[in-house]
Amino acid sequence: MASDRISPPSALLLLPPPPSISFDQFKTVYERILSRVFAALLKSLNGSNRIASLDIALSLPGLQSAPCQPPTRAFGSLQRIVEHIYRLIGVVCTERNIEMEAPGGIDARVVLLDFDSVRRLKASSHEPATAECNGPIVDLKTLASSGRLWDDIFYPDNPVGQDLATAFRSCYPSKEAPGGGGPQPVAGSPQWNPGDSLVVPGEAAGSGLHHSVILGGTFDHFHIGHKLLLTATALVLQPAGTGHAGQERSITVGVTGDEMLKNKKYAQFLESWEERCRSTGNFLTSIMDFGPPERGASRIEQIYKPGPNGRAMVMKIRPEITLKLVQILDPYGPTITEEDLTALVVSRETRSGGAAVNQERAKRGWKQLDVFEVDVIHSADVSAEDVEDFASKISSTDIRRRRMELAMI
Template identity: 80%
Template sequence: MASDRIPPPLALLLLPPPPSASFDQFRAVYESILATVFTDLLKAINGSNRIASLDIALSLPGLQSPSCQPPTKVFAGLQRIVEHIYRLIGVVCTERNIEMEAPGGIDSRVILLDFDSVRSSKSISKEFGLRNGPIVDVKSLASSKRLWGSVFYPDTPAGQELAAAFSSFYTSTKDPNGGILRPVSRTPQWTPGESLVVPGGTHESVLHHSVILGGTFDHFHIGHKLLLTATALVLQPAGTGHSSQERTITVGVTGDEMLKNKKYAQFLESWDDRSRSTGAFLNSIMDFGPPEMGASHIEQIYKPGPNGRAMVMKIRPGITLRLVQILDPYGPTITEANLSALVVSKETRSGGAAVNQERAKREFKQLEVFEVDVIHFGEVATEEVENFASKISSTDIRRRRMELAMI
């Protein structure tokens, strides 16, 4: 189709804070907004095999305040909020038969927006311009190199206020007429909640400059997005700690040889493809540098020894992403002593204890382990449960690929 040669649409959705941090409240105020925006993007695709991209910036007050820094202090609450949004995306897409991360569908990415810092001060500190995602301020978001075709916002007082703050920075750099701002009408009216993110009472304020997680990351889906976003939240934010200290996210991506016995193995993506999609997503939620910073640099490395094959991305000055091939259950966690934090899903929490046991044998420092919620589908109608599960299961995605190939 000729329409497949047209660049896919890229849009931004600005969301004011929800009334509370419960999933029921997220669904009550955001479901109709997401459905409207998704429908609009599908019209732009016009039945082609293109994939529309949607950046969802969820505003939460006080994210960059001292009480919420570093983000590890409020990690449990933040990752749960991100889980709520991705779960709701899954619900909306399942009930409306919308593809996610697949041709003819929508690729959604969630970032967290500290709007309160802009609203409560007359000027933006230069420090905020140094912040890396997935937590950004309005100025950094509006001044980034993203070229959104549309910027949606709910047509409510809080939504209008958020859009006005964004527009005050965006119009001077990209669209002098502000023509891409699009209110979403007939949306629920609500009062944004306060203190939605509560610091943990016993959590120490530890800065982690080297964070690791592992996984297969086959046929990328919203469960992967949640896990990787949570990992980025653990990383030491720019502008904190020793500014000259390099910050690194290491992702152990399971090697092809370890996956031969997986179900529908013939439809597994290659290590290169799985690593690229993982790196591209992390880059999309972390790099909000201005246009003059240019694109991230990617280097492929092949060398002998444990975890020898890797892709290295310089996301922005001071932040490096390493995608490392893993050939055993532990990967770099037992070969690199300078790691400081490990992110696991609640399904694999036992893996964190096993890693630290192996590190103790080598007299390595113990890793602080952060657990991430698993996206579940209890809110979906009974007849849609299986469909929802298949959208966030790499095995089921491969099964569907096999069934399509047999048609």
């Protein structure tokens, strides 16, 4: 890592496909790799209060195959894969006492990589540029040419990792990397053979194209549970190059207004609505915008209108993709004021909210929303003595409690 950089350290980790979609297998093949990459990032922080960023690109065979397009056809397995990675990140950080999304710690973001070793010629730098694609599913060339200034790029030091790194290196402008080169191996990586048919179609509520997706939440003290929910929402959004040409696509995030949170535990340590919107928008941009650097920064528009859902932040995160962060002051938000919404994303613990929303839309004679459920990250895979610490990393309430305890010291 470059030691003289003013900006926080950043890295990319290229992960080959796992042997199977089971958390035990994810832990077996990825835990040691994540631990060593995290250690390298912490070393580069050198005890400072900066936050190191890590993009994790997990390649999956069959990701862009016809049976799995659009991604909503394979939503069940895709969100499960993302959940496994974020859960493992939580386990590793808990067991090694690493902060997540906090000063002196690591901010890890997961995207899915459309790369299959049997189609590696597709990634050749001699081919014309690929069609625009929006994350969280990206092809290898888009990832490599995104212009992100990674200090280091890591890959497992085994045959499947080396194959992925070789393909990435063929189209990566390494001379522009602050770290001074291309991918570097993670020593001591385990050996494994990637599984087949990891992405399974036919597990979701709907398999159509959704140009307008919504979810809601508090998004206080941003953590990996929020990351999973937002990534799943981005997976539901209609992919680039599908549907009608030039059709606008949007993600609406209903962010609970401050007035509704006064009775929350440790309310004095709640972040403001603006802070919660900012972290939510920054994360969605980080997993969806892999456009070339010359595009420039996203412009944020502040909206204040009378009536329900009148306060919002709106930004363009890619051409034809708009992100709307709307202040909600009731349980329904825009789901009962905007008829053209087509899909709703909820966590499994709030599934009843989806049914309530569709009941209200039915009263208005509106089309029902396709509801997509996302798994909840839980602490079953950490040791008994680490359960409380794990909860403090994935629960906004526990994060606020910890802030209160620190303030009292």
